[in-house]
Amino acid sequence: MSEDPQSSAEDDRRPTQDANAPRYTRDELIARLEIDPKFAEKAWNAFGFARRSTDDKVASENDLAALRMFAASSESMPESTKIAMARAIGQTMSHLADWEADQLRDITADPEFPWTVEQMCAALGQVQQLIWRRHIAIALERHREHAAEEEVDLVVGFADIVGYTSLSRRIDLHDLEELLGSFEDETFGVVVDHGGRVIKTLGDAVMFTFEDAHAAAEAAIRIHELSDGDRLPPLRVGLARGPVLQRFGDVFGEPVNIASRLTSSARPGSTLVDDSIAEQIGADDRFYLKSIPTLRVRGYKYLKARVLEPHKRGPLAE
Template structure:
């Protein structure tokens, strides 16, 4: 299938979805104002791309028409926020994928061209996204429709990461972060949790069930047993949060982050509300710790979470 790359980096197929519209032509077809189009364009992350290349297909125009036509049900600021979330996610993903594709392209044993790998990656990416979206939509009856809901928020980070990053080679640092993220993701998903995002040397996750969150935090700490991953620290907090554009916000997020920063290597700290809930779960042992004084909270009550070694089984 003949394909080419546009001047702005877009990939087009000559016999499927032939690009026919430039940016200016697209704006005219959509019937939106220049000001609105500029906001959306920049939110998608295309501020540096010109508008003269004919890179938009009829299919893409129809999809954007649906997006632009949602003004009656979605305020402009919400549309811009949605575009920004999509743009930031896709830009970060594309940056990593481009590096991987270039690396594969230079390998003598890889028989595929950049175009072939890009097309295959696009198909796989679409497949994975559709499956995730279908799963989320299927679960809508089990989840609150309100964006505000009670969750356990957790953070895990690598102790002494800044110092460590100065001492080891970049290749070793990359392998460490990949191993850390991969194994944390596996544990969180195995306990029916949700990974919100990664933040350098940290992973943020959420749980609906407090017991699952606690079990996950303790299992995460076992990752250091093989000595390939440095000591970790975990903080958990429960409460009402705002779920927005794939992220979560609210006081539990702040408290969980503060608890993580206050934890000793190899420990798990939980806030007072979560500790009260876990007190009746005989899988866990909660140890008192001094009241914490951290940024934003002068008297933050917390407890250290441990495995109850006297529990049956």
């Protein structure tokens, strides 16, 4: 006997005891959404899941309602963009979940720990919602400011650990994990404290952006201070400015390539900046810019750069 469409629609709207309780399998969810099964397979895979059916109940009534809204609002979006968005969400969530699972395993192994894994997962979900709401509000405000611009003019920077490859061979995995964690956490703190935004971490490197060249320059100097004492090995930083494309939380364009080349060319404990940044901060008495010979790097035969240092008599030298 065929299902009555009107009755089915009423069932979807009818409240259940728990709208967050998993109720639908993957295939039932696809059927309810009435989307192309081939596209659903590609999207499911882009989210990071195997392209096979499962009897597991994976989606709730609330999940179904949210996905319906998303599917309806993205009808005019090219399929390639939808899949790219799914991949970005999937990769981000997968990395976060792996890290959280490791931490939960260690925390809940303590017999005196008062909460279960399920309780901790529920709490983590709530915290993630809180943090996401704040970040989406900030991102929407940033997008409103640049709504009419196809390209955004930004400072792109990289900071990386000098000699990471050889260092990773000399220390054990526990020490390596602590080193990378300290590098990422402390670099992230410096960038955010100076008004920048961390784009991503790349193992031994952190990529970030700034709207203000002066703030980016001061952040670069403060990043090197993280190597004072025994906390971190020497670091190197590269900064370049220009128009970039912002896409799915990442940035693309020539400034990204130049900043990466400058970072690779910088000596331990130093920062290289391109001509655009040097021109903007040249009159700032906090900074000293030292000339160096033109660089010959992959993709750029004549790349001009300056070494950025705190001015010996400026406020950053105190």
